[in-house]
């Protein structure tokens with residue numbers, strides 16, 4: 001059990017009703033789980049009603065951010081609905097991979113005993129950096145070497161799974177790792193390879209002179225052990 005918040009129990013005042021984000025944090029902590037920016041917390045949200053409540057809380061707090069930025073949201077017609085729009089965009093669009101469950105993906109057995117290298121890509125990736133909440137846009141390739149015991153999914157499902165992982169505030173290296181872990185658990189392939197090339201708008205937009213283009217790769221199983229396979233994958237990605 002989480003100890004009561006001292007701010008809330010001080011004095012004779014009755015405790016404030018907790019906000020929906022307070023409730024979610026308490027639930028996640030009670031389960032001993034993390035809620036970093038790139039973690040999914042969807043399983044802790046009780047249905048659409050609670051998600052709608054969370055949207056209202058985010059909109060309210062976003063309104064406070066606009067006020068702190070001294071933007072007149074009352075007379076400026078462009079920003080009147082901005083707090084609500086941003087809340088909706090965060091929860092249901094750009095960060096939906098935190099608040100909405102993973103899309104349904106049906107795995108099927110490798111009945112044809114496929115054992116050839118499969119490459120999916122380029123998949124367009126849209127994410128945002130955890131540091132600035134500014135877009136990361138890139139291209140992703142996934143290489144899978146199935147074994148007879150592997151599970152398979154339809155080709156279009158790879159991009160849906162990738163999209164779910166990327167639709168969170170992310171760090172490119174961690175995003176690639178999360179995606180690899182997820183695909184390995186679901187598919188149990190003989191080998192798995194991922195390459196992600198992305199542009200970081202926090203570099204371009206903020207005018208930081210650092211390199212804004214970044215490439216990450218991850219090789220697992222057969223792709224680590226077999227250099228020819230790794231080379232074949234990287235060559236196909238480049239071409």
Ligand SMILES: [Zn+2]
Pocket residue numbers: 129130131132133134202203
């Ligand atoms: Zn950044």
